[in-house]
Amino acid sequence: MNRLDRLTAILIHLQTKRVVRAQELSDRFNISLRTVYRDVRSLEEAGVPIGAEAGVGYFLNDYHLPPVSFTNTEASALLLAGKLIEKWADKSIRTEFESALFKIKSVLKRHDQEHLDDLDKLVSVSNPVVRQPYSDTLLTTIQQAVARQHVLDVLYHSGYNDAVTRREVEPVGLYHYGMAWHLIGYCRVRADYRDFRVDRIRELTDTNQRFPRHERLSLQEYLELIKRKFDRPSVVATVIFEKAIVRHLNEQKYIWGFLSEEDLGEHVRIQLCTPFVDGLARWLLSYGKYVTIEEPPLLLDKMRSLAGEVNAHYGKAADPNDPFSGQTPENEGSDRRERKVQLSVV
CATH class of the missing domain: 2.30.30 (SH3 type barrels.)
Structure with missing residues (x-):
């Protein structure tokens, strides 16, 4: 952002609140406090009546810019926000946001309006699997x-x-x-x-x-x-994946505190950091023999325990009193059909 655009943006920002702190402007525009002071001084020299109170912040004295227009990218960002609001808010919020968006579109240039109409058909958000509220307000x-x-x-x-x-x-x-x-x-x-x-x-x-x-x-x-x-100490885990399945990790590795990745040829060593060792163990278990735990021993013990539970559950001997015990998916369907025929004959 060039300096002229930044000065305009600062002036608009000052109109949004009764008092604005210098640190707030510094954080938003990623500039030093010294630059903030210099920009505010430039606005004052241009005739903008900016007041200041030590230790509090800046404020405008009965000054307003004429209505501002939106850029193409700003309007596109609002349309994207509207797509999220449509799925994650109730009817009262959706209705008000839709009204606001129509007002914004009304002041756009014709080619920007057409751009939003085209973009509206090309952006969508899936329906979240959540309970609907009892009321729309x-x-x-x-x-x-x-x-x-x-x-x-x-x-x-x-x-x-x-x-x-x-x-x-x-x-x-x-x-x-x-x-x-x-x-x-x-x-x-x-x-x-x-x-x-x-x-x-x-x-x-x-x-x-x-x-x-x-x-x-x-x-x-x-x-x-x-x-x-609920804070608990985090554990750093070192895990080796076969390279063929690393691409299937997708964004899940970031959920478990991804730190680093090292190429070992046919394998990849990944470091993770999380306080939820039980959850990490259950996630890693889903990759079966394609993952190996290097450290810590706590995570390795958790994996062994979970693997033992799974083996005990699926590897138990067939119950002679249960006609479906010990069946595999391949023969289960045919056995069910045979039993149904026998019951029909009787």
Whole structure:
């Protein structure tokens, strides 16, 4: 990005918030604080009324740019975001985003509009396998309550005990993980912070009753607390795969903390780092004899234990009282047909 474009982008950024910190501009544009100070000074010299408060940040004094247009790539990025929202948000969010996207398209140049129309047919997102929420307005209501610090009245269906309970919740944020949206909030009934899956909320009402946000954890503080609570030391594992199957690892090796890869000719040595040794062992077991554990001994012991369980399960002797015990997939179908014929004759 050249300096003129950056100065324009900084000015637009200053219009998005009441106060903007210099570090925020530095992080967004990947420039030093010294460059931020110089750019802001250039804007001031150009007549832009920028105010500053030491230790707080910059702000604009009754100044607005005329409506800005979107570039072709910016509009394309919004269309891509819309595809994700279509699958990962409820109807209330989809409707509002679609309305916003139409407004954006209305100010684009004709060739950019045609570009989006063509791109719309060429980009798609598969349907996620998730439970549908009880209501199509949950995410919008939760967003507004989080921003306004309003207490929510929630009728919640718990998954672990299949019970439905009513809660008063002080929402601190929305968080997406495990293929679902989660409402993080302070539950007045339990007198503690709780994680509510949005698709398990049967009823949701904004009480319009405000709560003091400063007395509650922020979303980031809550996530850090959970991370420390369940944090466990990571284990570095060295594993050798036959080269012929390395291409089948795809992105899964990154899930298990991929560190490095060394070509050994017909084999590849891969280093992984994860705190979930049991899960890593089960994943590696799926590659059978094509994978060898070098270290640590803990992972090797886990693999031996799992292999023993599988062998005990599938290698047990046939039960003489079970007509289908010990059958192989090849003869199972024919045996079932023979038994059905015998039963019909009797």
